[in-house]
Amino acid sequence: MANKKEYVADEIGVLSPNQMEADELHAGEVGYLSASIRSVADARVGDTITHFAKRAESALPGYSEATPMVFCGLFPLEADQFEELREALGRLQLNDAALKFEPESSSAMGFGFRCGFLGLLHMEIVQERLEREYNLNLIITAPSVVYRVNCSNNETVECSNPSLLPEPGKRRSIEEPYVKD
Structure with missing residues (x-):
C-alpha cells in the first residue's frame, strides 16, 4: 500500500514449516506471496499488502522506509572501473533496498558514488561484497x-x-x- 503498486499474486500460502498453498492469509499467520515483482523496492519489509478488489481502508501502522544513517564515498582505485562500480551497486541494490547511492566527484579521487547505509556493519558488508564478488579495488571515504x-x-x-x-x-x-x- 505504501508504494501504490499493483501486482497479480500467482500464489499465496502459509509456512508451517514448509510452504503450503492457501486461499487466504489471516492475521498472525506467517505466509508467503509469489508475484512477478521485478524490483525489491516494490516489496519492502513491513509494508501492508491488500487485495485489489477488497482493499483495506488503511495500511497497518508502524511502516516506514529504511533510512540511511551512515554515508561515505566509494571511488574506484582505477578510473576505468567507474562503470563497473555503477553496475555492481545497481545489482546489490536489487536485493538490498536499504542501499542508496548517487554519483559524486572529487578533485582528489575522481568519479565515484556517495552511498547511504543503515549503519557501519551494513557499509562494511557492501564494501566486502563489492571487492570480493565484483573484483573492485575501492577507496572509501570516512563515514559520516x-x-x-x-x-x-x-x-x-x-x-x-x-x-x-x-x-x-x-x-x-x-x-x-x-x-x-
Missing part, C-alpha cells in the same frame, strides 16, 4: 552522518556530506544523530 544545520536566517539545512555545510558565519547550531540507551 546527516547533520542538521540551524542557520542564522532561521532556515534548517540537512547535509550528508560535511563539505556541504553552510559557511561558519551562517550557522547558528549543528545537530547530529546519536544512539540513546
